[in-house]
Amino acid sequence: MNYVALKMLFGDRAKYLMLLCGLSFAVMLIVQQGSIFWGLMIWSQSGISNLNVQIWVADPNISQVEEVKPVADTSVQRVRTVPGVEWAVPLFKGVVRARLTNGEYHRISLVGLDSATLIGRPALMHKGRIEDLRTPDAVVVDQWAVERMGGPDVIKVGTVFEINDKKARVVGIANIQKDFQNIPAVYSTFERAIIYAPPERRVLSYVLAKAKDGEPVEEVTRRIREQTGLGAFTQEEFGWKTIQWVLKNTGIGINFGTTIVLGFIVGMAIAGQTFYLFTVENLKQFGALKAMGTSTFTLARMIILQAFTVGVIGYGVGIGLATLFGAVTASEGQLPFVETWPLLTLVFGSLLAICTFSATISIIKLAKVEPAIVFR
Amino acid sequence: MEIETRDESEPIAPSHAAAVKVRGVIKSFGRGDAKVTVLRGIDLDVRLGELLLLVGESGGGKTTLLSAIAGILEIDEGELDILGVPLHALSGARKTRFRGETMGFVFQQFNLLPALTAAENVAVPLLIAGTSRADALQRAQAMLTRVGLGDRTEFLPANLSGGQQQRVAIARALVAEPRLLICDEPTAALDGENGQKVMAILRDVGRAPDRAVIVVTHDSRVFHYGDRIAELTDGRIVGIRAAPTAPLHPLGMTGVRGLPEAAGPEAQP
Numbered sequence: 001m002n003y004v005a006l007k008m009l010f011g012d013r014a015k016y017l018m019l020l021c022g023l024s025f026a027v028m029l030i031v032q033q034g035s036i037f038w039g040l041m042i043w044s045q046s047g048i049s050n051l052n053v054q055i056w057v058a059d060p061n062i063s064q065v066e067e068v069k070p071v072a073d074t075s076v077q078r079v080r081t082v083p084g085v086e087w088a089v090p091l092f093k094g095v096v097r098a099r100l101t102n103g104e105y106h107r108i109s110l111v112g113l114d115s116a117t118l119i120g121r122p123a124l125m126h127k128g129r130i131e132d133l134r135t136p137d138a139v140v141v142d143q144w145a146v147e148r149m150g151g152p153d154v155i156k157v158g159t160v161f162e163i164n165d166k167k168a169r170v171v172g173i174a175n176i177q178k179d180f181q182n183i184p185a186v187y188s189t190f191e192r193a194i195i196y197a198p199p200e201r202r203v204l205s206y207v208l209a210k211a212k213d214g215e216p217v218e219e220v221t222r223r224i225r226e227q228t229g230l231g232a233f234t235q236e237e238f239g240w241k242t243i244q245w246v247l248k249n250t251g252i253g254i255n256f257g258t259t260i261v262l263g264f265i266v267g268m269a270i271a272g273q274t275f276y277l278f279t280v281e282n283l284k285q286f287g288a289l290k291a292m293g294t295s296t297f298t299l300a301r302m303i304i305l306q307a308f309t310v311g312v313i314g315y316g317v318g319i320g321l322a323t324l325f326g327a328v329t330a331s332e333g334q335l336p337f338v339e340t341w342p343l344l345t346l347v348f349g350s351l352l353a354i355c356t357f358s359a360t361i362s363i364i365k366l367a368k369v370e371p372a373i374v375f376r
Numbered sequence: 377m378e379i380e381t382r383d384e385s386e387p388i389a390p391s392h393a394a395a396v397k398v399r400g401v402i403k404s405f406g407r408g409d410a411k412v413t414v415l416r417g418i419d420l421d422v423r424l425g426e427l428l429l430l431v432g433e434s435g436g437g438k439t440t441l442l443s444a445i446a447g448i449l450e451i452d453e454g455e456l457d458i459l460g461v462p463l464h465a466l467s468g469a470r471k472t473r474f475r476g477e478t479m480g481f482v483f484q485q486f487n488l489l490p491a492l493t494a495a496e497n498v499a500v501p502l503l504i505a506g507t508s509r510a511d512a513l514q515r516a517q518a519m520l521t522r523v524g525l526g527d528r529t530e531f532l533p534a535n536l537s538g539g540q541q542q543r544v545a546i547a548r549a550l551v552a553e554p555r556l557l558i559c560d561e562p563t564a565a566l567d568g569e570n571g572q573k574v575m576a577i578l579r580d581v582g583r584a585p586d587r588a589v590i591v592v593t594h595d596s597r598v599f600h601y602g603d604r605i606a607e608l609t610d611g612r613i614v615g616i617r618a619a620p621t622a623p624l625h626p627l628g629m630t631g632v633r634g635l636p637e638a639a640g641p642e643a644q645p
Contacts, residue, residue: 001504004503007491292500293504294504298504372443372449
């Protein structure tokens with residue numbers, strides 16, 4: 001009877017296409033919004049992931065990576081004395097203004113790396129060498145800085161601009177994850193960065209550290225907290241802390257959550273109603289099948305097969321459309337779009353819920369059908 | 377149209393064994409002041425090998441009786457013995473299974489599945505019974521050939537005429553070789569010519585020595601296809617008579633009065 005069920009489903013083309021559209025739209029909406037949301041979350045902690053170090057040490061009250069609360073200069077040494085720490089280096093992070101030779105001003109995110117080790121360096125260099133940061137007035141900009149500050153004709157290796165009236169010379173262009181605030185990143189050495197930055201009593205933004213091989217990172221992080229009184233987090237912990245701050249302090253979570261829930265509800269409403277109508281319009285046929293000896297259980301199985309078949313097809317179409325959207329927007333770099341397996345699994349679960357709902361209301365209707373309907 | 381008919385040298389003689397025994401069946405709908413009693417103590421036998429026509433005025437209870445005999449409507453009182461099985465005593469699920477194993481149905485509005493071809497529609501009862509799709513389709517095609525639609529097996533119902541659709545419905549009803557064929561106004565949606573063809577098929581292909589056929593009809597032009605005619609009025613059997621041997625004049629008779637009384641205990645009003 002599975003064959004009959006599928007023929008019934010595909011045979012009513014108008015209803016089938018309406019069902020498919022409703023489900024595909026719901027899947028596309030949920031996947032698209034979910035992927036953008038997740039992309040934004042990744043952007044929000046790109047200030048951490050771009051540096052890719054095991055342990056971040058900061059002010060104990062810090063809430064997220066961009067909210068810099070400088071700590072005492074002695075903190076680096078204190079962290080180095082904690083058992084299990086292999087190394088610890090200083091990091092400067094702050095937002096300053098850059099002035100181009102054409103007179104334009106731009107806000108930039110200035111990152112000052114330890115000059116000896118350059119720990120926290122960008123993983124990929126598009127042009128130039130990161131080691132050239134050690135040369136006088138050298139800075140490395142990210143590819144987004146090139147885009148935001150005037151394009152490749154304005155910002156290129158050799159370009160000179162000013163940061164706080166001090167000379168900065170581009171020696172390289174790095175490929176890094178875009179920042180949540182969409183501010184160009186400029187890398188320098190720690191020593192040079194504190195010259196660029198406005199004078200402050202404390203200039204050490206973070207201490208970056210690594211656990212010795214064989215030492216559990218979480219354990220070393222705990223020891224740093226206990227021994228120094230500073231805040232110490234693994235990269236993952238600090239990333240999640242930042243994501244939680246963004247969700248709590250911006251409307252992103254509510255906005256995207258609302259759209260995702262609406263997509264779910266709209267999908268459920270369209271699919272549920274259409275499928276119910278499909279069943280009601282075929283009620284006499286189902287009644288005839290019942291009269292001919294088909295059990296209610298078999299009819300329910302047919303309905304479930306129909307609902308889940310169109311659901312799986314709608315899932316594929318919806319994912320395809322969302323991925324196409326993501327490919328187009330991601331190629332232009334306008335929107336973060338990160339499709340993850342957990343998201344796709346979650347959407348599949350949501351779709352199963354929609355299909356189960358649709359099938360259930362139809363089965364309830366069907367269970368009440370008197371086969372005598374066929375004689376009316 | 378070629379319809380495979382039975383060898384006329386071997387006429388079917390209805391046996392005295394009853395395929396259907398209806399005793400004291402009462403059925404009401406509604407409650408309190410709105411309660412309407414549709415069947416008021418029906419007694420009726422349908423013999424094996426017989427084609428019984430169930431006639432009467434609209435609202436007289438024909439369809440209700442048919443539904444009760446088919447086991448798709450619960451009766452309030454009485455007994456229904458179908459092919460030796462007390463149908464009234466079976467559970468809903470067993471009734472459904474019993475229907476699938478022993479009964480075939482022809483409906484007034486055909487109730488074909490519009491997305492299925494003629495052959496696939498005919499194969500449905502076999503698929504319900506668990507026959508493989510290939511076997512079911514093969515048998516369906518053979519049955520369609522028997523009702524004269526061997527060249528229409530791949531047609532969708534929408535591409536068939538009303539008469540052809542009803543022949544598909546008859547093929548569907550017969551394909552699983554049921555022992556009781558139940559037909560509800562099979563000619564009502566058809567013109568006179570197609571109505572005659574459908575009744576001819578029911579008589580020639582549907583009727584068999586080990587099978588009973590019950591046909592509810594209003595159409596006096598097809599009375600001569602039956603063996604006996606039972607008239608139901610106001611929820612009671614008011615007469616059972618032998619069917620006419622020749623077609624009645626379409627304007628000359630709308631009921632069965634005037635036909636000779638049939639013999640047998642169930643003939644009592």
